[in-house]
Amino acid sequence: MSNMPKPEDTVLRYTLPERIVHWVSALFYLYLLATGLAFYTPSLWWLAVVLGGGPTSRFWHPFAGLAFVATVIWMWTRWGKDMLITDVDRRWNLTVLNYIRNQDDRLNPAGRFNTGQKHFFWTMFLGGLALLASGVVLWFTDYLPWSLRWLRYGAVLLHVTAFLCTVAGFIVHVYMGTAVVRGGFSSVIRGEVTKPWARIHHPLWLEEISKK
Amino acid sequence: MAEKSLEIMRASASTASAPGIRQEATLTKLIDTTTCIGCKACEVACQQWNDLEPELTVQFGSYQTLPELQPRFWNLIRFNEAEVNGSLAWLMRKDQCMHCADPGCLVACPAPNAVVQYANGIVDFNQDACIGCGYCIAGCPFNIPKLSKKTSRVYKCTLCVDRVSVGLEPACIKACPTGCLQFGSKTALLEIGGRRVAQLKANGFPNAGIYDPPGVGGTGVLTVLAHADLPELYRLPKNPSVPAAVTLWKRPIHWLGGIGMVAGVLIATLHYLRYGPKHVPEDLPENARKVAPG
Numbered sequence: 199m200s201n202m203p204k205p206e207d208t209v210l211r212y213t214l215p216e217r218i219v220h221w222v223s224a225l226f227y228l229y230l231l232a233t234g235l236a237f238y239t240p241s242l243w244w245l246a247v248v249l250g251g252g253p254t255s256r257f258w259h260p261f262a263g264l265a266f267v268a269t270v271i272w273m274w275t276r277w278g279k280d281m282l283i284t285d286v287d288r289r290w291n292l293t294v295l296n297y298i299r300n301q302d303d304r305l306n307p308a309g310r311f312n313t314g315q316k317h318f319f320w321t322m323f324l325g326g327l328a329l330l331a332s333g334v335v336l337w338f339t340d341y342l343p344w345s346l347r348w349l350r351y352g353a354v355l356l357h358v359t360a361f362l363c364t365v366a367g368f369i370v371h372v373y374m375g376t377a378v379v380r381g382g383f384s385s386v387i388r389g390e391v392t393k394p395w396a397r398i399h400h401p402l403w404l405e406e407i408s409k410k
Numbered sequence: 411m412a413e414k415s416l417e418i419m420r421a422s423a424s425t426a427s428a429p430g431i432r433q434e435a436t437l438t439k440l441i442d443t444t445t446c447i448g449c450k451a452c453e454v455a456c457q458q459w460n461d462l463e464p465e466l467t468v469q470f471g472s473y474q475t476l477p478e479l480q481p482r483f484w485n486l487i488r489f490n491e492a493e494v495n496g497s498l499a500w501l502m503r504k505d506q507c508m509h510c511a512d513p514g515c516l517v518a519c520p521a522p523n524a525v526v527q528y529a530n531g532i533v534d535f536n537q538d539a540c541i542g543c544g545y546c547i548a549g550c551p552f553n554i555p556k557l558s559k560k561t562s563r564v565y566k567c568t569l570c571v572d573r574v575s576v577g578l579e580p581a582c583i584k585a586c587p588t589g590c591l592q593f594g595s596k597t598a599l600l601e602i603g604g605r606r607v608a609q610l611k612a613n614g615f616p617n618a619g620i621y622d623p624p625g626v627g628g629t630g631v632l633t634v635l636a637h638a639d640l641p642e643l644y645r646l647p648k649n650p651s652v653p654a655a656v657t658l659w660k661r662p663i664h665w666l667g668g669i670g671m672v673a674g675v676l677i678a679t680l681h682y683l684r685y686g687p688k689h690v691p692e693d694l695p696e697n698a699r700k701v702a703p704g
Binding site: 236237238239240243246252253255256257298299300302303336339340344347350351352354355358359361362365366369370373377378379380381392394395398399 | 423424425478518520521522539540541542543544545547548553556557562653654655656658659663664667668670671674675678681682685686687688689690691692
């Protein structure tokens with residue numbers, strides 16, 4: 199194809215292990231989201247029916263949760279350092295309205311991940327840990343003595359709150375990654391982005407890897 | 411064990427029930443703890459009628475059969491010793507599902523029709539629809555539902571709904587030798603209980619009363635207590651209600667979360683219609699970006 203970028207015009211953004219873990223994570227999150235929404239509201243109970251029925255969904259939901267948190271922790275070991283909020287983010291944030299309006303030429307430069315991506319990462323990382331902690335309490339709820347019932351009440355509230363936080367992040371993440379930032383979706387499939395793409399979206403990162 | 415012949419008033423995770431065509435009295439059990447002799451005939455009758463294999467009893471220095479209710483043990487006579495006005499009170503109380511008018515288990519349950527409340531007031535678990543999540547355990551202020559490891563379903567007293575639906579009284583009522591257990595409409599039993607309370611008050615129990623806590627809309631199990639001012643002595647909560655955490659999650663958080671999720675998708679759609687995808691200039695020269703102040 200004529201509009202295919204030449205290899206010398208592209209840079210590697212996500213390695214193969216990163217891409218695999220991303221999609222394993224996505225798969226488990228989607229399963230957790232579907233079964234979780236079925237438990238969230240009777241209007242979406244059909245999701246549990248489609249996925250094998252209520253008891254089946256209830257049985258697998260916590261195991262999928264363990265797998266999801268495992269992928270998130272892997273990402274943390276891999277990207278945790280890159281995800282720290284720095285002065286670069288504080289400057290980028292000053293121009294965030296331009297980012298929302300797609301005026302990317304009027305944007306303070308971002309590194310490997312922009313501030314929004316970092317916030318999404320921490321939402322999923324901390325949200326995942328909160329969901330795991332509260333989920334374990336709910337998983338083994340019948341082992342909890344009556345005197346520790348406050349733990350169960352806390353878990354009920356924490357599980358739903360953390361769930362809603364991750365959904366907010368998830369909606370933005372999928373929307374940005376597929377519809378708005380063209381090239382983002384293919385970057386997490388084949389790993390590569392064009393240099394102009396990197397220059398407009400992640401100029402400090404491009405600078406950094408160009409030095410190497 | 412949903413009874414098809416009974417009219418359903420409310421069902422968990424459902425809005426479809428349409429009650430009110432039949433006029434049915436709220437059915438109630440009256441437990442007069444002051445005439446209970448602790449014989450446990452009701453425990454045996456419950457086990458027998460419901461085909462529940464007896465649990466291995468636990469010796470923990472009490473006459474009580476088991477420390478807590480079990481998935482296969484729905485009726486427990488609790489033996490409590492307390493000091494009231496300087497003298498020992500040996501208090502027996504029948505522990506079982508209270509059949510609340512506002513059942514926390516039903517509110518908390520996410521599985522459609524797994525918890526039902528019949529028009530006659532009986533709250534029942536439908537194990538066919540139960541998914542074994544244990545949220546009813548969080549919703550119950552009385553520590554009643556028990557999750558079975560064998561079946562991964564919850565169980566509790568059904569108020570012998572299968573007997574009641576064909577005009578029989580619950581098994582425990584039938585077995586009680588002292589008549590401390592009675593069964594009938596709530597109105598009638600409140601009257602009978604009231605007479606007993608008056609008797610107790612005249613005989614040196616000024617704080618006698620009926621335990622029918624308003625925090626859960628009243629219960630389908632009325633308990634006459636000699637010391638109604640101190641229900642804790644009987645291991646009964648003083649002011650039970652559906653736990654605040656469950657109410658918060660099922661009311662404001664549920665609605666705000668639902669609106670938020672739909673709004674999130676709508677805002678994303680509107681954003682796309684207004685701004686569309688980001689443009690990547692192919693010929694953007696190095697250092698050409700116009701950076702806003704900051």
